Amino acid sequence: MAKSPQPDTRERIVRAASLLMQRQGYEGTGIKQVAQEAKATLGSVYHFFPGGKQAVGVAAVRHADQEFAELLSASLSQEADPAKAVAACARALAGHLRDSGWVDGCPISATALETTGRVPEIEQAVTQAFQHWRDMVADTLRGAGFPERDAHDLATTVISTLEGAELTAQVFKSETPLTVAGEHLARLINSYKG
Amino acid sequence: MAKSPQPDTRERIVRAASLLMQRQGYEGTGIKQVAQEAKATLGSVYHFFPGGKQAVGVAAVRHADQEFAELLSASLSQEADPAKAVAACARALAGHLRDSGWVDGCPISATALETTGRVPEIEQAVTQAFQHWRDMVADTLRGAGFPERDAHDLATTVISTLEGAELTAQVFKSETPLTVAGEHLARLINSYKG
DNA sequence: CACAAGCTAGAACGAACGCTCTACCCAGTA
DNA sequence: TACTGGGTAGAGCGTTCGTTCTAGCTTGTG
Numbered sequence: 001m002a003k004s005p006q007p008d009t010r011e012r013i014v015r016a017a018s019l020l021m022q023r024q025g026y027e028g029t030g031i032k033q034v035a036q037e038a039k040a041t042l043g044s045v046y047h048f049f050p051g052g053k054q055a056v057g058v059a060a061v062r063h064a065d066q067e068f069a070e071l072l073s074a075s076l077s078q079e080a081d082p083a084k085a086v087a088a089c090a091r092a093l094a095g096h097l098r099d100s101g102w103v104d105g106c107p108i109s110a111t112a113l114e115t116t117g118r119v120p121e122i123e124q125a126v127t128q129a130f131q132h133w134r135d136m137v138a139d140t141l142r143g144a145g146f147p148e149r150d151a152h153d154l155a156t157t158v159i160s161t162l163e164g165a166e167l168t169a170q171v172f173k174s175e176t177p178l179t180v181a182g183e184h185l186a187r188l189i190n191s192y193k194g
Numbered sequence: 195m196a197k198s199p200q201p202d203t204r205e206r207i208v209r210a211a212s213l214l215m216q217r218q219g220y221e222g223t224g225i226k227q228v229a230q231e232a233k234a235t236l237g238s239v240y241h242f243f244p245g246g247k248q249a250v251g252v253a254a255v256r257h258a259d260q261e262f263a264e265l266l267s268a269s270l271s272q273e274a275d276p277a278k279a280v281a282a283c284a285r286a287l288a289g290h291l292r293d294s295g296w297v298d299g300c301p302i303s304a305t306a307l308e309t310t311g312r313v314p315e316i317e318q319a320v321t322q323a324f325q326h327w328r329d330m331v332a333d334t335l336r337g338a339g340f341p342e343r344d345a346h347d348l349a350t351t352v353i354s355t356l357e358g359a360e361l362t363a364q365v366f367k368s369e370t371p372l373t374v375a376g377e378h379l380a381r382l383i384n385s386y387k388g
Numbered sequence: 389c390a391c392a393a394g395c396t397a398g399a400a401c402g403a404a405c406g407c408t409c410t411a412c413c414c415a416g417t418a
Numbered sequence: 419t420a421c422t423g424g425g426t427a428g429a430g431c432g433t434t435c436g437t438t439c440t441a442g443c444t445t446g447t448g
Contacts, residue, residue, distance in 0.1 A: 027218070027221035105310075110307035113299065114221070116364055117217075117295065126365055127366065153378075160375050161355045161358050164357035165351070168353060168357065170306075177350050188378055
């Protein structure tokens with residue numbers, strides 16, 4: 001096994017693809033650009049992803065899924081009250097977005113929108129990510145004593161709203177839409193508590 | 195003035211561009227494809243839009259802005275209670291999305307995500323559209339007696355949530371995320387009423 | 389009739405796209 | 419020493435991209 005000068009070429013390719021697709025979308029990102037950004041060659045890309053661009057896209061979406069899940073998990077577990085946890089999560093996203101110069105929004109929404117109904121493999125990876133995130137929120141709510149149905153519905157809206165607020169914040173180049181949405185979500189969750 | 199066999203070539207180009215960019219994004223949509231879909235020629239496209247693809251993109255976003263504003267206006271005015279109106283709007287979006295086979299989501303979000311921070315002209319048109327929609331909702335809420343600040347904040351979250359729920363509904367190919375988000379938004383609005 | 393203006397028509401350009409292909413490098417094994 | 423195979427390297431394939439350009443058509447006006 002070759003010990004490359006830079007370890008884990010495959011990992012570098014996935015990370016680069018994920019970042020580029022987050023910022024420019026799936027169609028706007030070229031395989032050669034991914035290779036260049038990952039400090040890999042075209043040969044390496046097609047060695048690790050014989051499925052071509054679609055396969056790279058699927059791996060990028062799955063990577064983004066994991067990455068966002070970790071952020072979500074960290075935010076949700078640092079507050080006992082789920083309402084406060086969701087608001088904290090929104091603030092974390094807002095800070096991250098600002099720090100990136102308003103370019104790093106949701107890592108998969110651009111790819112999701114461009115490929116729905118046209119690239120089944122990617123569509124499926126996107127669906128899995130959304131389910132994953134929603135279930136994490138639903139589990140948290142259920143763990144805090146919310147009944148099954150409320151937990152599921154609220155979790156769906158939490159993910160939807162965070163997703164939309166991130167887009168809005170990106171468009172306005174402002175943290176406000178995210179922080180406000182976080183507070184509104186907290187209020188909504190609390191309204192189911194009593 | 196030439197009376198073309200098909201009237202209003204420019205209009206046909208804008209409509210085709212708007213529809214294609216809604217479904218495939220900005221990068222995924224080619225000028226030649228727009229021309230073909232609009233039953234126009236490349237010459238016509240560059241005659242009406244000397245600014246090239248960017249100019250077509252800007253016009254498409256503005257067109258989508260108007261179109262969505264009309265849907266919003268219709269939904270908001272058919273119910274006196276703003277909470278019910280927002281829920282009705284979410285249901286209307288859900289029906290529209292389902293009828294299209296889950297492909298016609300928000301007409302500008304794909305373009306917005308791909309071009310943010312990279313194509314200032316389009317970015318600006320997108321920002322205007324979001325402002326436009328938010329202000330329509332804010333005006334409705336203010337008209338229903340909500341104080342200025344609440345109206346503005348709620349309107350921001352309404353647009354964000356509708357935007358995100360539409361994406362979620364598209365991903366899951368289900369009306370539920372939108373209808374549920376509509377009811378949650380109604381509940382949130384009502385919680386500010388008393 | 390001639391003529392300008394508005395619009396249509398599509399060939400052709402250079403650049404970039406996704407992808408294939410052959411050659412090569414180099415650690416591990418025998 | 420020779421051989422094997424995972425990984426690297428990049429030239430080059432056919433296609434499509436956005437754009438430019440010239441030519442021609444149609445219509446209202448002088």
